[in-house]
Amino acid sequence: MVVRLDVKTAHALVSDDVIMSLEMFRHSNEPEMRINATFTGMHGKKIGGAMLDLRMLRHRANQKFLLGQDMFFTRALLEQASSEAVAEYRTQRFVEAGYTSIVDACCGCGSDAITLARAGITVEAYDINEITTIFATKNAQVCGVSDKLSVHLADCTEIDLPDGPIMLDPARRKGSKRIINPELWSPSPDAVAEMIKGRPAACLKLSPSVDLDILLELFPKPDEIEVISYRNEAKEMVFWYGELASGVERRATIVSHSEAATPDLLLQTYAGDEHSQAETASELGTYFYTPNKALLRSGLIGKLAAELGLKNIDPHIAYLTGDEAISNPFLDCMKIMGYDSFDPRKIRALMRKHKVGSIEVRKRGISESVPSITKRFLPKSYGDKRCVFIATRIGDSHVGILAELIK
Template identity: 30%
Template sequence: MQGIKKTCEDGQVPLIEELMTPEGEELLAHVTPYSPDRILPLTQSLRNQGYHPDLIALAFTQAQLRAQATTKFGPFAERMLFTRDGLEQATRLSVAVHHARRFTNAGITIMADITAGIGADSLAFGASGLHVHAVEKDHTTALIAAHNVRPFPEVHVTHGDGLDYVTSGAPVAGIYADPARRQQGKRLFDPAAHHPPLPAVWDLAARVNGALGVKVGPGINHEDIPADTEAQWVSVSGEVVEAGIWFGPLAQHRGHTALLINAEGHHHTFTAHPSNTEPEIAAPGHYGTTLIEPDGALIRAGLVADLAQRIGAQLLDPHIAYLTTDSDHIPLADGVRLGRAYQITDVLPYTVKNLRGYLRERKVGSVEIKKRGVDITPEKLRPQLGLAGPNRATVILTRVKDSRIAMIGHPL
């Protein structure tokens, strides 16, 4: 299988390979679609047919992971195999195609994916016509990656250390890496604690004339980002999913950018506003008729003030990522929302008593509670509000300077 040994160090064939045979695919078909209610009766039936219990359990696990993977891979998940950790870290296909486009736009034809995982990015690289040397350190995961990229012969998967592969003189013109950011279930924020360490990965740029792309967690400290690169935060349907650090010819803009992708696949790249002027701060007591909550990718990238300047809005507070405007237009670019907009009907000083009285008077029985810049837990606040009635409202809790306020409205 693409140069990967079929046996482990102990001489045993990994069980996952049994699912890659025609018989294994037939077993997977039996347990699909996944449903917990089907496990017990199907297990007995399959054991009666001669399937080994361990293989049956693995098939159910794969069926469950395939069901979960549809949010990242759509219909492609139906033929893929996964590990739990690999699926969690895997790049969504809608994002991976943008990674691939950077390499093809830079004129690169041969590249290395040095942390291949289950092969998610290599899938997109291969589909874009790139010749890919995909390297994965874990033997079983390498087998899964090779299985997942089978439709693309341009992708060659090997089991080994990606750093060693590149530093030994691999004939590639570009490098992509997605270092592991978890250890024993905990997120890693120290760049040196990633696997492989980020400083060692940054150094690889010099081997490929700067053509290096590195996926990192969206919580990366801005101070840890190398100079003269493009750091891009990515959101899909309003959820921040990753950040990427792009070097040399792969960087389309220097500095911080945000890529916003909606459910329909439309996308917009948001860059810093060309003006260096400071954004306007709303006058005391002026809250506008519309509140804008910028997309999380813009917030992470530090582009809230740039959005304010672009749409003619004001910052509610210099340190809070809420914007205010008297326009009722939802901020859009290329058909993609740049944030959520709320029509504001009332603003009151925040205390639980004030808010409870307001909601009771208006017979509000259901609320969406949002907050930013205040130490309030919506789950703890909700039972204190005495909600009752047929009406709905959105409650936005925030602060302006030292005053806590409650803004009442509804989504646009």
């Protein structure tokens, strides 16, 4: 059970005694109940429970941060925090623009502010929540940037923030629940507009799951819109303002790391000024393409399709088709093996013919869940071949497409 944190418990978590206890059990394989009993015996029930929660969160944090095992956060703070790789990529814009100091108006656990500080930028960070500022301050110490990063407990909408460029990441969660309506985010769209006004540059980090038209209606019109993908997910919608914009209206970026012992940041980016709809095909071609989510959410899929000679399978479905195999970082290319109506008997016959043993389901325009589709359409193995099964809609018809991924 997740412990409800208070300020006193948060201060206890960042104390030397608790940190030492957490380090003792960092790699322990003992059952959680036994570890919890030990923590409780050493520090009391409430702090012990909070230690166990933090220990579990740190395992997840390793996917985001190099020093995740030593950092502090709540579940909501960890979920909203940018992965280190994404924050590192965004920081490059501030560095290239020549900024040496910035304001982080809603810093959360400090992930963005820490990355900016590591790049040598002085950061004045603010948050309205005292527990958050306790953790952000300690995280700056853990990451060795306390000399470049100052954390303040304050409501950014109620004080006069320092001049210069600003980083804004409105809180989109309340406890464990995600807030879908941007008008309920903190700070609100109106408050964000006031904070951006008159500044030379701003970076506004938003959720890519919210419709872009809604974001454009509520927030100040950006000079550039960028959608960032990391580990095959659209992680962030970023509105760039002023001197941080690159001169294009829209951009899709894929962030990844090399496999070297000391990984380098790898980037794939595609930009344009058009938000165009791809032409619709009269029939399926030889090859089938599924777009990276950053390309899709940025509204650039039509532009890229036109450049590559690809067409939509349906005006309302963001899948593409063509007669040539094309290698592009923003598209997964598959050779179509066969297709039929979305009927288990017909699709099973197709899978039997091609000796399919397992499938990866991709779907769009179909409400049925992936586990249900897998169970209904491939109830048993017909061989050892692994294929992609696309469940989708073309016009008024639901279809199933069997394809082989071309790497």
